[in-house]
Amino acid sequence: MAAPSSQIDQLADRIERLLVRYEELQRTNALLQQQVDSLTQERESLKSRLSAARARVDALLERLPTLKNAA
Structure with missing residues (x-):
């Protein structure tokens, strides 16, 4: 059996x-959220451009x- 102080050290590690x-x-989540926000803005911009092109x-x-x- 391990000594109590050894168990505490292992738990602390x-x-x-x-x-x-x-x-x-x-940090990874924050970066991914930034990417989602950026891609969402890009998608909205593309949707707007598509709508204008359709018009x-x-x-x-x-x-x-x-x-x-014509006939």
Whole structure:
């Protein structure tokens, strides 16, 4: 059986490692959240540009003569 002080030292080491890992995970999570925010903004920008492009295409299609008028 291990001495109580040895068990306490092992537990303290494990707690230290867990704290380091927790801090690493917090930093990773913050970076991932920044990426999500950036990609969300990019997606919204692309959706807006797509909507504008669709509106331009629709406007051009309306200017084209209809098949009846062309015949």
